[in-house]
Amino acid sequence: xxxxxxxxxxxxxxxxxxxxxxxxxxxxxxxxxxxxxxxxxxxxxxxxxxxxxxxxxxxxxxxxxxxxxxxxxxxxxxxxxxxxxxxxxxxxxxxxxxxxxxxxxxxxxxxxxxxxxxxxxxxxxxxxxxxxxxxxxxxxxxxxxxxxxxxxxxxxxxxxxxxxxxxxxxxxxxxxxxxxxxxxxxxxxxxxxxxxxxxxxxxxxxxxxxxxxxxxxxxxxxxxxxxxxxxxxxxxxxxxxxxxxxxxxxxxxxxxxxxxxxxxxxxxxxxxxxxxxxxxxxxxxxxxxxxxxxxxxxxxxxxxxxxxxxxxxxxxxxxxxxxxxxxxxxxxxxxxxxxxxxxxxxxxxxxxxxxxxxxxxxxxxxxxxxxxxxxxxxxxxxxxxxxxxxxxxxxxxxxxxxxxxxxxxxx
RNA sequence: GCCAGGGUGGGGUAGUUGGUCAUCCUAGGGGACUGUGGAUCCCCCGACCCGGGUUCGAGUCUCGGCCCUGGCCCCA
Numbered sequence: 001x002x003x004x005x006x007x008x009x010x011x012x013x014x015x016x017x018x019x020x021x022x023x024x025x026x027x028x029x030x031x032x033x034x035x036x037x038x039x040x041x042x043x044x045x046x047x048x049x050x051x052x053x054x055x056x057x058x059x060x061x062x063x064x065x066x067x068x069x070x071x072x073x074x075x076x077x078x079x080x081x082x083x084x085x086x087x088x089x090x091x092x093x094x095x096x097x098x099x100x101x102x103x104x105x106x107x108x109x110x111x112x113x114x115x116x117x118x119x120x121x122x123x124x125x126x127x128x129x130x131x132x133x134x135x136x137x138x139x140x141x142x143x144x145x146x147x148x149x150x151x152x153x154x155x156x157x158x159x160x161x162x163x164x165x166x167x168x169x170x171x172x173x174x175x176x177x178x179x180x181x182x183x184x185x186x187x188x189x190x191x192x193x194x195x196x197x198x199x200x201x202x203x204x205x206x207x208x209x210x211x212x213x214x215x216x217x218x219x220x221x222x223x224x225x226x227x228x229x230x231x232x233x234x235x236x237x238x239x240x241x242x243x244x245x246x247x248x249x250x251x252x253x254x255x256x257x258x259x260x261x262x263x264x265x266x267x268x269x270x271x272x273x274x275x276x277x278x279x280x281x282x283x284x285x286x287x288x289x290x291x292x293x294x295x296x297x298x299x300x301x302x303x304x305x306x307x308x309x310x311x312x313x314x315x316x317x318x319x320x321x322x323x324x325x326x327x328x329x330x331x332x333x334x335x336x337x338x339x340x341x342x343x344x345x346x347x348x349x350x351x352x353x354x355x356x357x358x359x360x361x362x363x364x365x366x367x368x369x370x371x372x373x374x375x376x377x378x379x380x381x382x383x384x385x386x387x388x389x390x391x392x393x394x395x396x397x398x399x400x401x402x403x404x405x406x407x408x409x410x411x
Numbered sequence: 412g413c414c415a416g417g418g419u420g421g422g423g424u425a426g427u428u429g430g431u432c433a434u435c436c437u438a439g440g441g442g443a444c445u446g447u448g449g450a451u452c453c454c455c456c457g458a459c460c461c462g463g464g465u466u467c468g469a470g471u472c473u474c475g476g477c478c479c480u481g482g483c484c485c486c487a
Contacts, residue, residue, distance in 0.1 A: 360448035
């Protein structure tokens with residue numbers, strides 16, 4: 001038997017309903033903040049992704065050549081494509097641009113819990129605003145989206161300027177090593193590494209910085225910075241809006257195009273793959289031949305959110321009506337089913353040529369109400385409405401039956 | 412790429428020291444019934460992940476692969 005490709009998943013209707021319901025909650029938060037949805041191609045020129053991340057990532061991408069010999073790749077993430085689109089299509093649009101997206105991405109990695117080869121991201125990008133309030137807004141949206149989705153999470157906010165200031169004297173390669181140690185909290189290795197670089201004193205400063213929980217404390221380690229005023233304003237805005245977060249100046253956020261504020265969120269009930277959101281301010285446009293526009297944004301690992309929500313995200317069941325009829329009642333039953341559907345109610349008819357009893361048996365398993373249309377109902381013009389949960393049954397006219405079912409759904 | 416544990420009908424399971432090509436539950440389909448069901452009875456459907464090896468004989472032992480689960484690595 002044919003299997004689905006490794007790291008991909010099939011979603012049955014129940015699961016799709018749960019996913020769509022969470023997706024729409026996130027979308028709705030975006031809408032309320034003015035973030036409008038954009039869509040970019042599923043695949044792009046390979047170059048778009050290697051330009052800023054290097055050739056090394058090719059091994060973890062789905063790369064292929066099309067019939068015209070173009071080197072293409074399934075998108076491993078969306079931010080680069082959104083910025084590419086901004087340069088191509090929207091450079092002169094009034095700033096700031098508030099955009100969001102919900103889309104699938106592809107990475108060739110070893111699947112494990114919360115990590116698949118095809119996965120979905122819900123992302124938000126704020127392009128062309130370079131201010132404390134812009135930084136704050138994107139974090140507020142991030143926090144509100146996760147909260148509205150119903151996840152329990154810890155939000156950690158940091159800023160790259162502080163650590164960069166401390167290690168500015170080191171060679172770029174050494175900076176990378178130091179940041180990697182700090183990110184993993186390997187303090188002993190950090191001390192050794194810095195001692196070998198002839199900077200043994202730096203280790204304690206860096207460790208203190210990473211453990212700092214207030215900005216004031218952090219600035220006593222680094223000294224005052226040009227960015228400190230803006231950071232202060234950003235944090236003040238977060239506090240004013242009521243965002244729950246903790247400071248962590250050790251956040252490194254992978255690659256070099258992040259420039260300032262960085263933040264990450266972790267679900268508290270997941271295992272190794274517990275990061276459900278990551279973002280920050282970045283400058284990317286100049287790499288793709290555009291202006292050096294300031295941007296910030298984040299992406300939510302949608303599948304991890306769904307894992308974190310688990311069973312708690314069961315969608316509310318919609319009211320379902322089974323239209324049950326005899327041969328004599330079929331024509332009338334079709335009219336009746338159309339009336340229910342026109343009223344927005346899900347109505348299903350028998351397709352198995354079952355008898356009345358068997359149709360009811362089926363309806364009792366799959367529906368909330370049965371509407372019985374036989375010879376008697378066809379002649380009287382009324383319908384028999386049976387509540388399949390209570391067994392209560394009555395004869396009433398079509399409009400009244402629709403009203404009663406509609407009222408049930410509204411509860 | 413590395414480590415650990417797994418793969419028996421659609422879902423969940425049993426399977427003795429290798430020995431009737433396999434248990435039970437559930438779901439699904441059909442029948443009895445036929446204008447009131449989800450009851451009962453009967454029937455049907457449908458599985459040992461794939462390939463090699465050992466053996467008279469492999470679901471069971473062995474090797475390889477594939478896939479799943481968790482972890483490492485990575486995480487744009």
